[in-house]
Amino acid sequence: MPELPEVEIVKRALEPVLLERPLRKLQFNRADLRFALPGDLPDKLAGRTITSISRRGKYILAFADNDHGFVLHLGMSGVIRIEHPEEQSDQKHDHVVWAFDEGPRIVFNDARRFGFLQAVHVEDWQDSAPFNAMGPEPLGNSFNGEYLAEALSGKKASIKSALLDQRVVAGVGNIYDCEALYMSGIDPRRSAGSLSAQECEKLAHAIKTVLALAIEKGGSSLKDYKHTDGNLGYFQHHFAVYDREGDPCPKSGCPCGTDNGVQRIVQHGRSTFFCPYVQN
Ligand SMILES: [Zn+2]
Structure with missing residues (x-):
């Protein structure tokens, strides 16, 4: 299972691809992963620009310019692919796709489906599980x-x-x-x-x-x-x-x-x- 360093690396790789580009479409290829996918999130994010991406524990959080966003957990087998237009291929277990008008797209592939993606809002994500009970970031100053x-x-x-x-x-x-x-x-x-x-x-x-x-x-x-x-x-x-x-x-x-x-x-x-x- 990916731990903090792997999730941090995925977050850093996503930064230049996900940030400040209008999202044409967030596409779900099935209704659920470990949990049900948030069916109304694609409408909230269509045409919006993701303005922040961060990591908390083993979770990646991203928010759009309208304060709606998602939290992604890679689960046991989840991987992210960043695909330039000429290298796009639909693969088995591609469950979530972030598509843009031009340039690379982002794909979440998870064969075992222990990963999940849920909707979050910038104002209250920290109040809900698991974030409300999560300990400090080990690389931060409060952890010593x-x-x-x-x-x-x-x-x-x-x-x-x-x-x-x-x-x-x-x-x-x-x-x-x-x-x-x-x-x-x-x-x-x-x-x-x-x-x-x-x-x-x-x-x-x-x-x-x-x-x-x-x-x-x-x-x-x-x-x-x-x-x-x-x-x-x-x-x-x-x-x-x-x-x-x-x-x-x-x-x-x-x-x-x-x-x-x-x-x-x-x-x-x-x-x-x-x-x-x-x-x-
Ligand atoms: Zn020894």
């Missing part, structure tokens, strides 16, 4: 060690699970959760409330670092998207521990290299990858 210590205080759940709670911090999913815990040397099985102030500081810093690095990498892969027909929404990473069961972790000389390497355990139904030597 002090905040994290407060948010985790008294929590008996594992730190691994606590970070997946979007009320604690927005946009962190399984991958960057594992990577940040490795970077900060914290055992994913510890109870969230047991972390010291210093560990919370380290962990907050690690979360910011792994996310920022991933955005930087994704951004560099984005530069040449026009030369491929690659779908936006996913990009290749090299992870330290995520999905690397049995491999030695990146720490030079770490004893895990001559032992069993990176370990995988299951916590609350999700795989956790960690190095038992670095994270203890």
